[in-house]
Amino acid sequence: MNVYLEFAKRSFQKLLAYRMSMAFRLIGFLVSLIVVYYLWKAIFITSPTIEGYSFKMMITYLILSFAINALYDLPVEYELANKIIRGDVAMDLTKPVDLQGVFFAESFGISVNQLIIYNIAFLIITASLFKIQPPASLTEFSFFVVSLLLGFIIMTAIGFITAVICFWTKDVWGIFFVKQAMVTFFAGAFIPLCFLPKWLENIAMVLPFHGVIYSPLSIYLSTISFYKMANLLVNQTFWAIILIVTGRMIWRVGIRRVVIQGG
Amino acid sequence: MKINSPKNKEMMVVENVSKNFNIPYKKEGLSGAIQGLFSRRYTLKEAIKSVSFCIKPGEIVGFIGPNGAGKSTLIKMLCGILVPDAGKIEILGFVPHKHRKRYTRNIGVVFGQRSQLWWDLPVVESYTLCKKIYRIDTHAFNERLKKLSELLEIKNLLHQPVRTLSLGEKMRCEIVAALLHNPPLLFLDEPTIGLDIIAKIKIRRFIKEWSEESGSIVLLTTHDLSDIQDICKRVIIIDEGNILFDGEIDSVIKRFSNFRRLQVDFFQDNMNIERVHQSFSQDKKISLEELEVSQGENNSYLIKFSQTNNSIISLIDNLLANFSVSDIKIQEPLIETVVRLIYERKNS
């Protein structure tokens, strides 16, 4: 475990070097948030609650969604994908560590880093600008934290799969872009999934992505019953396991390709 | 298009040119960065300190000097990229930075580390663009392209995308791009950087021929002393913003870097310094004056000799004829060494 902790620590430090970019990103997120704030304000003027959401809940949803989204930065995936494409991944095979494990550790380091230096600043600023709804009770909040962690595992496992797919492709950027667009949309990053037309919502709930943003936030805002909350957690756990195992399998096949064909 | 003919024989006159830079003084850490936002302190760096020289038509002049000596600052001022703080630069009757548009039509520039060619397109497409940029008329363009591509042996490369070319091929194509508008003045900034010896020789040979034939000035900066030795008659050595030396390359070689080192590895075990000496002393073509043999690691020996008394060829011939040699390396003097030697000479 110690080794993985070391990897997490290193990627944490690496990110510290990019303070200026972080500040710009923060400003960018804030601007986007202000745009959607006013947009939803105009929308909620016509009707005080839509699909069980009040304006305040909506803003809380969006702020937290932005914050969760910010936890997932791409560098770890990019690095792995580039390593795979350049064929440098063979070097990593010589180390006595599990590569998926290292990937999770590094992602975790980055997320914790984002959480501490970036999300806290973001949340302080937004909480002072807008009214944020606190969680309904400690139970909901602890459920929310668990759901968020499961969401992290799902997102990272998806990232790993995306990177590993690069064993078969030459291009990194396009794949990541498409993945990012799909995930953020179907995770409910821009809008609670219940706002979508029924058929689209159904599709989204079948896919694993809702576990990243929509599920934890539904729990936080307690728009659903306890029974459904428990259901969501089970669903997330299921997906987390499936995705990790799938990633491992694809990785095995890809590595065999490299070992046999020499990249 | 008429090229302004200069009034006197000098095509390029540089008088007391100097250039200083303000380097922002950065403090470490976050607090330093925040302080830097409000007040900035600068340290003054004198990149060029009152430099003067003249260059005549047809001259090939090499600029050498260690990194950070002010070479590139000087070249940038001559190209019109940088404005001098003081002094006068007049080239082909222009003041480069003032008459940039008209002046640059008369110069060709090759930056060894920055490509001017379009990475994804066939080489010839970049040339079409040059034709448009420099308003070269079609007839002259075709003729020059034909001639240059023959001289630089790039005929077969013209329709290949630039990204598929080797470093040496690319550099030759860059040089063609810089010469299509037939400039009377050519700047080459590190044209042989990263190239293998054959590629280097091709380029050197071309530059020499082209300058002789067209009577154009060639200014070149380089790290490689042998570049300059091969093609320049005149060399300007720059260090710490000053001209340390301006004159014939031969005299530099004679005075400062006349010594070469030969590193020889032998197969046979029974070698010693005495045997090498003996073998040399029996050879009529070799003089033992200013020649020194010393033993290096394992079975390798170092022969230091001056080029006035001995030629590399005769030494190598002798060694190969009399011993079983596994490897010979020739060590060129580094620019840094030459500059250091010049300093020592000056100060003593």
Add this chain to the structure above:
Amino acid sequence: MTHYVELYLCFLSQHLKKILEYKLSFFIGIIPFILLQLAPIIIIWAVFEKIPHIAGFSFDEILFIYGLGIVSYALGRILFSNLSDFGYRYIIKGELDTILVKPINPLFYILASGFSEKEIGEIMIGIILIVKAIIDLPIHFGILDFLALGYFLINGVFVYGAINLMAITVCFWTKDPRGLTSPIMRIQEFSQYPVTIYGKAIRFIITWIIPFAFISFFPATFFIHRGEFTRYIFCLPIIGVIFPIIAYLLWLKGLSKYESSGT
């Protein structure tokens, strides 16, 4: 002048050749941008399933505003693509030096030597939205309207270019690769929705300080006959001249700074 037009066309044809050389990667390259544009459109559509109008604007009016925004900004990004990594490419990597030794206006060279084709997919989406809105809205779209649309787009491109140029000219002083592009360009998001939904300060900023509203929103109101914005339409040509002039003067100042200090 004709020389410059000729050169511009020459650059353009070189770029087209490049696209043709990599047809496949062109098609793959535009997909992510189409996806990126789809998410907000689906969201607008989903929202209008629940409510009849936003701040007095109907679904089709919003679509028209949004569509015109997409087209204008995509056009701007296509034509000014080389400004996007100006600081890194031209200042830090020193490509500006190679341009300054050419007998050509350096800004012209930078703008003319780079086009981005990835936004073509976005333009198609924008046009689809505009056409759909025109068909569904009770407005007549005659020849004069087309001419006006053309003028607004050109005007918009100039304003966009001016804002972009100001944002990157900062690099001459900061010697940092980033410039202010990313935070400033985020602000354009504001102008893709009716400006009336925002608070006074934001409205003032996007109208007079960073005049994104003149690129898409105000022109759009001309076509959907929103009389209350007529006075802004009159300001439009002035903005379209003044901002580019200011930006160019600033650029010249930056360039002379570069000439005296280098990199």
